[in-house]
Amino acid sequence: MDGDLIDRIYECSVAPELWPSVLDDLAEMTEARGGLLFSARKTLCWTASGSIRDVFEDYVNEGWFMRCPRRPCLMSQGAPSFFVEQDFWSEDQIEVDPIYRDFFRPRGLGWSAGTGLQVPTGDSIIFSVERNLERGPFEAQEVASLNDLRPHLARSALVSARLGLQRAQGATEALSALRLPALLLSDSGVVIEVNPWAQDLSEQVRIGAGNRLVLADKAAQDLLTSGLKTIHTAPGVGATTFPLRDELGKATMVLHLIPVKRSAHDIFGQSFALLLMTPISGERTPSLDLMRSLFDLTPAEARVAQGIAASKTLEDLAAAGDVSINTVRNQLRRVLEKTGCTRQAELAALLSSVAVGVGQ
Secondary structure, X not given: OOHHHHHHHHHOOOOHHHHHHHHHHHHHHOOOOEEEEEEEOOOEEEXXXXXXXXXXXXXXXXXXXXXXXXXXXXXXXXXXXXXXXXXXXXXXXXXXXXXXXXXXXXXXXXXXXXXXXXXXXOOEEEEEEEEEHHHOOOOHHHHHHHHHHHHHHHHHHHHHHHOOOOOOOOHHHHXXXXXXXXXXXXXXXXXXXXXXXXXXXXXXXXXXXXXXXXEOOHHHHHHHHHHHHHOOOOOOOOOXXXXXXXXXXXXXXXXXXXXXXXXXXXXXXXXXXXXXXXXXXXXXXEOHHHHHHHOXXXXXXXXXXXXXXXXXXXXXXXXXXXXXXXHHHHXXXXXXXXXXXXXXHHHHHHHHHOEOOOOO
């Protein structure tokens, strides 16, 4: 995986004006014309590669965005993955769809690979790369390359979306604009700055001796410590998205550990990482789709998680998936690692407590 590109992805979190360059790189690695990032909460914000900006200004301004079938299809998918047209429609259906027939294809476009993220804060985020019609559909290896980067894109875009794709002028302004509990940390977990929303979490999040961050949930504290050790040296290896539980073991927040990279230091000084906390509400129907997105579960891992939530045995899951019991055990192990759980019962309890939170 390209470490420099991952660094630049995280740099975009608080310097959103750099997204077009990263989107250019995503397009180049997949033989596409350009890339896009859409973010919506109360208003629509978007940015794009310069090569396709004019096309998508028409797409937004002329109302094609609201009529396009791609967005609802992407947002309806629970698996944390990029999808292509063939995942949703036949060639005959694409040929007669007004968006493709009257908008994309006359402009030489018509193939895309896109992914949607729906997070508890109410933010809806879409990434896509757009390929020239004559080049043909995206191949599996290109989609796999995008999926390798997806967790990093998701975490960085969550911050950018909260900032409205606008650069903040300083750490205090950025932390306030997030309107979610957030802290800036050193590499050893020392708190450098904290916003007012995090100050309201004193029962679960406090500042201890040496100004170090202390989480009441020991499992979350261990994951935070290990995450701080790996987010810069081995991106994607340590847990950087994990739950925070209350004294009853119920998940109340999901923590996102986001490295401060490159020019992001212009905003956050010499901070090592941003810890962003998204709320979980147990008042709505639990959403496994949300679990998949929050914890970067693969489709196979998500099936195992869903089975555990439904009280199925590993033998049942192996038979249903036509795989060996060892394969299911390995998938379960990865699910436990990604969710910060140690036992199946703990995972089932976490799944039952996660629901879409109230948008902020």
